[in-house]
Amino acid sequence: MNAPAESGTAVPRYCAQPPQTQPVLRPDLNPNRSRAILLVRAKWINGTVLHYAFLDQGGDIGGPEQLDEVRHAFQAWKALGIGLEFQEVADPGDSEIRVLFRESEGSASYVGRDNLGIATNEPTMTFGWDLTTPYGKATALHEIGHVFGFAHEHQNPFAGIVWNEEKVYADLAGPPNNWPHEVTFNNILRKLSQNEVTGSTWDPDSIMEYSFGPGLIVRPEAYRGGIPETLGLSATDKERVLQWYPPLVAQPARLQPFQSAPVQLATGGQANFEIIPPETRSYQVGTFGNSDVVLALFEETADGLRYVTADDDSGQDRNGRLDVKLVKDHRYVARARLYSSWGNGSIALMYW
Incomplete structure (x- = not known):
C-alpha cells in the first residue's frame, strides 16, 4: 500500500x-x-x-x-x-x-x-x-x-x-x-x-x-x-x-475421550471440536491418518478462548500430538487445519 x-x-x-x-x-x-x-x-x-x-x-x-x-x-x-x-x-x-x-x-x-x-x-x-x-x-x-x-x-x-x-x-x-x-x-x-x-x-x-x-x-x-x-x-x-476464515459454527461438536471423530476436509479446510474433560490429568490430543495438519488447542477463559498449545506435522510422516494437562469440566476447543492428505484420505481426531 x-x-x-x-x-x-x-x-x-x-x-x-x-x-x-x-x-x-x-x-x-x-x-x-x-x-x-x-x-x-x-x-x-x-x-x-x-x-x-x-x-x-x-x-x-x-x-x-x-x-x-x-x-x-x-x-x-x-x-x-x-x-x-x-x-x-x-x-x-x-x-x-x-x-x-x-x-x-x-x-x-x-x-x-x-x-x-x-x-x-x-x-x-x-x-x-x-x-x-x-x-x-x-x-x-x-x-x-x-x-x-x-x-x-x-x-x-x-x-x-x-x-x-x-x-x-x-x-x-x-x-x-x-x-x-x-x-x-x-x-x-x-x-x-x-x-x-x-x-x-x-x-x-x-x-x-x-x-x-x-x-x-x-x-x-x-x-x-x-x-x-x-x-x-x-x-x-x-x-x-x-x-x-469463514464464520464459525455456534457450537463445535463435542469430542468424547477415547472416541475418534472422522474428519473430511479439503486442502485448507478446518475441523473444530469441543473438549470438556471428565477428570483433571495429563491427556494427549492427536490426529490419525495420512495427513499434514496444524493442530491447536484453546481454553475458554473469562476473556474468551486463549491459545494453549499447537503442533504442526506438515511435511513429516507422523501425526500431530498435543501432550497437555486438562482440568475437569473446563471447556477447550481443538482446531485442526488441513494442509493435505494422501493414501485413502481418511483422517480422525481423538483425545485420550
Whole structure:
C-alpha cells in the first residue's frame, strides 16, 4: 500500500513487507503435499483471537487518532463475518501483533504466522504516514491483510506483469522510498510461486495491490499507463478472506475421550471440536491418518478462548500430538487445519 507522493515526485511511498520465512521441506516430498503446505503455511487457525497492542500513542505520525484508524481497520475486516477475532491489549507481552508509528520505519507488517516469531518487545506492524487520510485508511487495511497471510497482489504469478525493471529499481531507489535493490525486488519484482497463490487470477483492485505510475509496466498493455489507487476492499478480497476464515459454527461438536471423530476436509479446510474433560490429568490430543495438519488447542477463559498449545506435522510422516494437562469440566476447543492428505484420505481426531 502506498501514501501520496511527496511534492515534486511521482513516486509514492510503499509498504515494505519483510521477507517471509520459507519452510524447509524434504526434496523427496510429493509435489502435491509441498504445494498444499506452501499454500496454507502462513494462515492462522480459524477462530484464533489475535491480540494487538500499541507500542506508542502515534509516535511522530500523529496522536490517538492514528490508533483509532487501526482499530477501525480491524473492525472493517471483522465486519465481513470472518472467523478470526481481534482484541486490543495493554501489555505487548500478551499480543501477537504489536503496532509502532514511526515515519522513518515506513509502513509494513509481517505475514500471517510469521508474526509469532518476532520478539515480544519488537513491533510486527509499522506505520510511517498519517492514517487519517483516505490513503492512510487503505494502508491500515492493507497491513492487516498481511497479518491474515496475504501477499502483495502485483506479485501474483498469474498477473502476467512484465516490468521495466531498470526504471522500477531507479524510481524506488530515490525519494521518498530510498529502497535498496533487495527491498525493491522482494516487494515488487519477485513473483510468488504458483504453489503459494489461491485461485488463478490477478485482482488489480485488491487492497493488497500497489498503485503504479506510467512507464513501470511493459505488459499487460492495459496497465502501461499505471495501476490506479485502491482505497477499499475489493469483491475478491472479501471472497478470499472468507474462504480462509469463514464464520464459525455456534457450537463445535463435542469430542468424547477415547472416541475418534472422522474428519473430511479439503486442502485448507478446518475441523473444530469441543473438549470438556471428565477428570483433571495429563491427556494427549492427536490426529490419525495420512495427513499434514496444524493442530491447536484453546481454553475458554473469562476473556474468551486463549491459545494453549499447537503442533504442526506438515511435511513429516507422523501425526500431530498435543501432550497437555486438562482440568475437569473446563471447556477447550481443538482446531485442526488441513494442509493435505494422501493414501485413502481418511483422517480422525481423538483425545485420550
